Amino acid sequence: MTQELRRSLGVFDAVVIGLGSMVGAGIFAALGPAAGAAGSGLLPALGVAAVVAYCNAMASARLAARYPASGGTYVYGRERLGSFWGYLAGWAFVVGKTASCAAMALTVGAYAWPEHAHAVAVGAVVALTLVNYAGIEKSALLTRVIVAVVLAVLAAVVAASAGAGEASRLALGGDATAGGVLQAAGLLFFAFAGYARIATLGEEVRDPARTIPRAVPIALGVALAVYAAVAVCVLAVLGPGALAASGAPLADAARAADAGWLVPVVTVGAAVAALGSLLSLILGVSRTALAMARDGYLPALLAAVHPRSRVPHHAELAVGAVVALVAATADVRGAIGFSSFGVLVYYAIANASAWTLGSRERPLAVLGLVGCGALAFALPPASVLAGVGVLAVGLVAYAVSRGRPARPRR
Structure with missing residues (x-):
């Protein structure tokens, strides 16, 4: 019989876990590459990314309330659209x-x-x-501390920069193309994807039908x-x-704002923010690996739940080992575009799943689906080609796994 995870997270903890992922990834990793793509169109790109993220957030919240199990869109796509x-x-x-x-690990190191x-x-x-x-309770407690530190550092940067009114006219000058804005929005979407952690932790949230739909929009809005x-x-x-x-x-x-004293504070804040993102990212990936292992698409060993701490301990150790290997060899900026492509595909399937829930969900689901497709293929060509190639590898693995009997679900 499948062991269930412990439901211990309320609205506040769910919001904090989402923020712990989004804030660290977005501010310290995606702003530079996005500005390189959009130039003076950075703010419109942020708005486009936010609209697509909102559509995805609402789709995820409604689906998570109906299917409060670990795995997020893996579960929603399976139940609403089919196993493929x-x-x-x-x-x-x-x-x-x-x-x-x-x-995020490399950002900590940098x-x-x-x-x-x-x-x-x-x-x-x-x-x-x-x-x-x-x-999970210890993870949520540490994430609270990290989010508080990061928000305090960001508030200090905003306060120190607020008096630079003359420079703002220069910041809003220059040219921005529609293609550049879309590409920047795709890169900035990397920063918004943290609310997925709330949905993928659905099996560990108290009263998920009420908690998840409240936590997701709050985390995204903040x-x-x-x-x-x-x-x-x-x-x-x-x-x-x-x-x-x-x-x-x-x-x-x-x-530039003549606040040199703030530089070491920002440096510490950046490292702490990346740690917060890494913490919640490992949580989300391990829970999806758990769900896929339960259905026979990943090794059965990854479906184990620790009898005392009630976490998917084998999945967490496996994910940690793979991430450590990648972090030993990867490049930070190259990972952002590749990650954005994969996550946009993930949310496209979430929106398609939400479309099947009924007419009330369809307008936002269609907007989210179209938006995900547009942003995914507006990313740098190298990111798109790498993403398509890795998805192709996954399809081969799926074809192989279809011959194996799936383990029974809860």
């Missing part, structure tokens, strides 16, 4: 978010000890995997407000060209 679409969503999520985990970024990244993965192994405030201030101080060229835009914005 569920598998494709799960594969896209696991692969895309593994790249995200590596990117800020904490640039000369040994890969070694620090591997150490961060090992440490947070052990935290997750100890139980993240959007934070992103908009920081993006406006950083653009005002640096301008789109300098922002695109910056490897540490918030630290550079503090220097």
